[in-house]
Amino acid sequence: MKTIDSVLRYLGWEPPERSTRSSQRQSKVSVAIAVLVGVAVVLAPSGAAFAAPAEVTAAAEEPGTITGIVTDSRSGDPLEGVSVSAFSPGVTSTVASGLSAADGRYSLQVRASAYQIQFAKSGYELAWYGAGVTETRERATVLDVVAGRTTTADQALEKIVYPYITGSVRILDKYGNPAPKGTIADINAYRCRSADPASCDVTSGRTTSLEDGSYSLRAWETGTYRVAFTGYLTGATISYTPEWFDRAPSREAATSIVLGDEETRTGVNGTLRPVDYLDQIFVDVPEAHAFYGPIQWMGDTGLSNGFPGPGGTKEYRPAIDVTREAMAAFLYRYSGVTFTPPATPSFSDVPAASEFYTAIEWMKAEGITTGNADGTYGPKDAVTRQAMAAFLGRLNKEDVSNPGPAQFSDVPSSNPFFGYVNWMKTSGLSTGYPDGTYHPLENVTRQAMAAFLYRNDLQAGSPDGNL
Structure with a gap:
């Protein structure tokens, strides 16, 4: 002492x-x-x-409180789950932090001192109390918190609203048909730094197409963009030629898109074709034709030679009816077999000299046709939809002895082609008409026949040729 x-x-x-x-x-x-x-x-x-020595214990210092309400700047609604943090000026580590409640309120207990308050929530701009949305921490208000007292700091957060680019991408096979399921398009938006197309090289948004080809791309900021489409199929070696909007082969030839705040640009569409995409085969069936793909497939595989067109071109004549002799030729070529016909004709109206003689005799030998009751084949007659169903069913050797319930309202069980028409529906080769009918006596056009054969080939697993 x-x-x-x-x-x-x-x-x-x-x-x-x-x-x-x-x-x-x-x-x-x-x-x-x-x-x-x-x-x-x-x-x-x-x-x-x-x-x-004095046994003096200092009383615990009473804290101060920072409290307030966080709201959406546009709607004024309270925001829940906002991370609120208190920083000492010039220090990067937080002194205290918490989350706003369902009513937007928050409360931080801190020692008496000076603080800057930060507000953060996903989907909203980061904000500092007292500073504008685009301003930094250096512009934030410094709050002087007094022990035992409450300091209020309300804050409105600005929701981040990005510009968008939307559209769809068609991805084709080499014939112009839809690409195999699972083929995806990559869509990239490149922001331009100047008027020079070469400056459009800053990736400022990327997405992939959905199964139906549609997409919605969020651009990261406003500005001028050029959009590129590329395609791929997981596990396959198919290569696709890139395309730039609008139907351009390169960045330099692409059309620019200008995006403003919160703007959505629609209709930014593209088409991706494989590098082995075929040129148009028939002069009367352009790429925009509804049956372009199946008809290209018919021409490329040799299932149809078409008709002579002007200037040495070939025509397919898609809208005319399929004749029974043409049907025989289609199916015989499709089978891929080599057949030697009998010396004696089976049908009185198809002589051995007919260019369709071998194909028609093959149809007879395979049981695909029995001809007419009078011993004729009717080679120039049009093929009806019900007869076409029978031809395809017999070609595939389908057992239709138990056809099940009627699939179309205009093809009852009493129809002699009932089983084959039902099979067309259950196999997915035909969906019929929107009103639930099949139109069994309607003639089959050449374009429709191309589609039926192509679908049949897809189901057989050989879209490039034979069964």
Whole structure:
């Protein structure tokens, strides 16, 4: 223990020599002084005073509170789940943090000091209290928090609204038919840094097409863009020629798109073709034709030679009816077999000299046709939809002995072609008409026949040729 005199000497006061009584009186004074300076005093039995270390515990400092409500800047609705953080000015680590409640309210308990408050929520611009949306922390308000008091800091957050580009991408096989299922288009939006097309090289948005070919791409910012389409099929080696909007082969030839705030540009469509995409075969069937793909397939595989066209071209004549002799030729070529016909004709109206003789005799030998009751084949007659169903069913050797319930309202079980027409529906080769009918006596056009054969080939698993 230190004596009181030593404490007082430490404080700069030197006590003089005096009598015991005077000393006792001085001790009392010293005690009073010692108490004032925060030293505990112990009186000895003789009355001498001794100083002991003070057992002084400082009271815990009362915190201050920062509270407020966070809202959406447009709707004014409260925002839940906003991360609110308090920072000491110039310090990167947080002092305190919390989340806003369902009513948008938050509350932070902090020591009395100066703070800057940050607000963060996914889908909203990062904000600092007192600073604008585009301003940085340096512009944020510094809050002076006082112990035991509440400081209010309400904040409205601005939702991030991006510009969008939407459209669809057709992905084709080499004939112009839809590409195999699972083929995906990559869509990339390149922002232009200047008017020079070469400057359009900053990727500012990317997405992939959905199964139906549609897409919605979120651009990262406003500006001028050029959009590129590329395609791929997982697990396959098919290569596709890239395309730029609008039907351009390169970035330099592409059409620019200007996107403003919150703007959605629709109709940014593309078409992807494989590198082995075929040129148009028949002059009267352009790429825009509804049956272009199946007809291209017919021409490329040799299933149809078409008709001579002007200037050495070939015509397919898609809208005319399929004749029974042409049907025989289609199916015979499709089978891929080599057949030697009999020397004696099976049908009185198809002589051995007919160019369709081998194909028609093959049809007879395979049981695909029995001809007419009078012994004729009717080679120039048009093929009806019900007869076509029978030809395809027999070609595929389908068992239609248990056809099930009627699939079309105009083909009852009493129809002699009932089983084959039902098979056309259940196999997916024909969906019929929107009203649930099949039109069994309607003639089949050459374009429709191309589609039926192509679908049949897809189901057989050999879209490039034979069964």
